[in-house]
Amino acid sequence: MAMLTEPPAESFRLSMLINDTRYRSYTFQFIALMLLIVFMAYLGMNLVRNLAEQGQDISFRFLGEPAGYDINQTLIHYTNQSTHMRASIVGVLNTLLVAVLGCITATVLGVVAGVLRLSPNWLVRKLMAGYVEAFRNVPVLIWILIIFSIMTAAMPSPRAFRGAGSEASMLFDAVAFTNRGVYLPRPIWEAGSLVVGLTFVASVIGALAYRRYATKLLYDTGRLLPMGWPSLLILVVPTVAIFFILGRPIGLEYPELGGFNFNGGIQIRGSLIALWLALAVYTGAFIAENVRAGIQAVSGGQTEAAASLGLRPRRIMSLIVLPQALRIVIPPVISQYLNLTKNSSLAIAVGYMDVTGTLGGITLNQTGRAIETVLMLMLFYLIISLAISAVMNIYNNAMKLEER
Amino acid sequence: MKKSVFFAAMTAAGFAAGAAAAGTLDDVKARGTLNCGVTTGLVGFAAPDANGEWQGFDVAVCRAVAAAVLSDPTAVEFVPTTGKTRFTALASGEIDMLARNTTWTFTRDVDLKFEFTGINYYDGQGFMIPKALGVSSAKELDGATVCIQTGTTTELNLADFFRKNNMDYDPVPIETNAEAQQQYLAGACDVYTTDRSGLAATRASFETPSDHAILPETISKEPLGPLVRHGDNEWGDVVRWTLNALVAAEELGITSANIEELAKGTNRPEVNRMLGTEGTLGEMLGLDADWAKRAIMAGGNYGEIFAKNIGESTPIGLDRGLNAQWTDGGLLYAPPFR
Ligand SMILES: N[C@@H](CCC(=O)N[C@@H](CS)C(=O)NCC(=O)O)C(=O)O
Numbered sequence: 001m002a003m004l005t006e007p008p009a010e011s012f013r014l015s016m017l018i019n020d021t022r023y024r025s026y027t028f029q030f031i032a033l034m035l036l037i038v039f040m041a042y043l044g045m046n047l048v049r050n051l052a053e054q055g056q057d058i059s060f061r062f063l064g065e066p067a068g069y070d071i072n073q074t075l076i077h078y079t080n081q082s083t084h085m086r087a088s089i090v091g092v093l094n095t096l097l098v099a100v101l102g103c104i105t106a107t108v109l110g111v112v113a114g115v116l117r118l119s120p121n122w123l124v125r126k127l128m129a130g131y132v133e134a135f136r137n138v139p140v141l142i143w144i145l146i147i148f149s150i151m152t153a154a155m156p157s158p159r160a161f162r163g164a165g166s167e168a169s170m171l172f173d174a175v176a177f178t179n180r181g182v183y184l185p186r187p188i189w190e191a192g193s194l195v196v197g198l199t200f201v202a203s204v205i206g207a208l209a210y211r212r213y214a215t216k217l218l219y220d221t222g223r224l225l226p227m228g229w230p231s232l233l234i235l236v237v238p239t240v241a242i243f244f245i246l247g248r249p250i251g252l253e254y255p256e257l258g259g260f261n262f263n264g265g266i267q268i269r270g271s272l273i274a275l276w277l278a279l280a281v282y283t284g285a286f287i288a289e290n291v292r293a294g295i296q297a298v299s300g301g302q303t304e305a306a307a308s309l310g311l312r313p314r315r316i317m318s319l320i321v322l323p324q325a326l327r328i329v330i331p332p333v334i335s336q337y338l339n340l341t342k343n344s345s346l347a348i349a350v351g352y353m354d355v356t357g358t359l360g361g362i363t364l365n366q367t368g369r370a371i372e373t374v375l376m377l378m379l380f381y382l383i384i385s386l387a388i389s390a391v392m393n394i395y396n397n398a399m400k401l402e403e404r
Numbered sequence: 405m406k407k408s409v410f411f412a413a414m415t416a417a418g419f420a421a422g423a424a425a426a427g428t429l430d431d432v433k434a435r436g437t438l439n440c441g442v443t444t445g446l447v448g449f450a451a452p453d454a455n456g457e458w459q460g461f462d463v464a465v466c467r468a469v470a471a472a473v474l475s476d477p478t479a480v481e482f483v484p485t486t487g488k489t490r491f492t493a494l495a496s497g498e499i500d501m502l503a504r505n506t507t508w509t510f511t512r513d514v515d516l517k518f519e520f521t522g523i524n525y526y527d528g529q530g531f532m533i534p535k536a537l538g539v540s541s542a543k544e545l546d547g548a549t550v551c552i553q554t555g556t557t558t559e560l561n562l563a564d565f566f567r568k569n570n571m572d573y574d575p576v577p578i579e580t581n582a583e584a585q586q587q588y589l590a591g592a593c594d595v596y597t598t599d600r601s602g603l604a605a606t607r608a609s610f611e612t613p614s615d616h617a618i619l620p621e622t623i624s625k626e627p628l629g630p631l632v633r634h635g636d637n638e639w640g641d642v643v644r645w646t647l648n649a650l651v652a653a654e655e656l657g658i659t660s661a662n663i664e665e666l667a668k669g670t671n672r673p674e675v676n677r678m679l680g681t682e683g684t685l686g687e688m689l690g691l692d693a694d695w696a697k698r699a700i701m702a703g704g705n706y707g708e709i710f711a712k713n714i715g716e717s718t719p720i721g722l723d724r725g726l727n728a729q730w731t732d733g734g735l736l737y738a739p740p741f742r
Binding site (some may be wrong): 056068069070079080153159180258259260261263348353361366367370 | 492
């Protein structure tokens, strides 16, 4: 377009690449790009040549070979005869598990702490400020180690549960807190449990439909139906009724002490708990600040206007302030999610077998394929980060102020 | 013009990088210190003492090499490495040699491109367990939680052992021996497994070592020895023959007490060849005639090093067992110095 406004007479000369401001920036950008390409090519060539000199090459064949080591937390079937590729996938799933758990918990913590930081109550306000400052200013690795040490040093070992009058006992005979993690009862799905599940899903839909209807009624006629207890009733009553009518098809398998450890039930490993909690409280502190900033960015006039309409403070927060603050809060929170996911690679500090522990740890070490595994790790974290950003951007666009 | 300078600089840098790969012996001499990779801390094998001086059985190998090459057993820069970082450290040239309870295996030798220069300790993997658990055999470990150092051969042996015996276990991967000790003592795992020598050394540092038993089963062969990068044979020879000199010295009765005397010349040709009063062995290695004398004087012969650091009179209390001279029914057998 710029070309059109030019006087047509002037023809292009080579010196214009340097002297003409219109072209100069392109010239320099081009040179910089070329230098960058040459530099990268040099690094790449250097790598290949040095590897060749040591008699090594780049090959991904090791991925198909048996891994030979065991992993203590596997979300999919895995034995030490599975391939390195499968070990990597086990690691990826473990990373995703702790990232998802961490993000959810951090969000809940962050929103609560962020809102409460602006509470009119002095004590609550200061407590939350204390939380944010304490957790934001200590490196997350330290938090991981602290929580893990507390778990291993302060909790009883399974041995302590043995025998009558033992030092430690289970909570309600169902939950055991040990220095190897927490053991919970595991649900057992018997015939008929599907019906119970379907009833519950139907109840959820029913409850949502009721809330919709109530809102519509309120907007259309101004009649206010109670929301809370009817939804709860719709949710609970049919499911519980069906559960008993069908003769309790969902049982619980309790963890039991046998041999060295508790058997049965679900074990949430100490390493997972330490990593999850540490990442959640640490990232939660940052999210709290984002939330606080978001709320404070909503003009005070909005609150005053809402108050003058007679809305109660809690309603003002949930109906007026938070929806507007959300738009401001989402973009920085995306970065926090990315940080949390990447920080989860500190897992090895407590022996949690995430992808850095399997692919980037044991596989790397046992096969000696450092460059290949590190490349794969980089690719994995890149894909995960881009995926999180993409999903959050979609959400962000959905929440954006609609301009009419 | 500018470009050609740039390219010239690049090629020069490239050649320099290539050249650095060979000639470790010259590098060490020019630098004046030996970079030796050791453990992060395993009392008896390699650990700093109260004065911050590294001491131990593996450390002694580093010191002997430094004495042979640099005439100064203290001219060693000790680089602590974990099971995971040791090979990268060696391959990248950060260290000149690795002396860190490292098992000689096919893949490490052939695929990872290292060169093991001998064996300074014949070992095997064992299990340590609190006596309170009342376990007397590794076959009773079904369902146990096992602390295991990642990046080691012991990690793979463990998986094999439990698979072979159709048992289940719960591995707790751990980075260093210190961490393993902490977790084991806190009861976060029932059993700690690693090389038997490592178990003995770890147990010796407990408050009440007698509360812990090392189970009778040895589930693998772990020949431990120093290693260097593959492809630098001159340097490999220096490390190999320094270790051989320590072993041969014991066989020949050369000790730190009598070496000054013997170095004046004896009527035993092999002693003379080794200590440099006869022949030119030192020169062939690219060192001087006194190289082996200095190596032995650094910490004594193999037997002295063993006795001082991990032998029966130390808290670790290992007997010579397989690590006795071949003349005493052990496996130590240094090739002839001729
Ligand atoms: N020999 C095995 C295991 C070597 C190993 O890691 N040993 C442990 C205990 S014996 C050790 O030296 N730890 C010291 C440290 O953590 O730095 C191997 O080469 O893979």
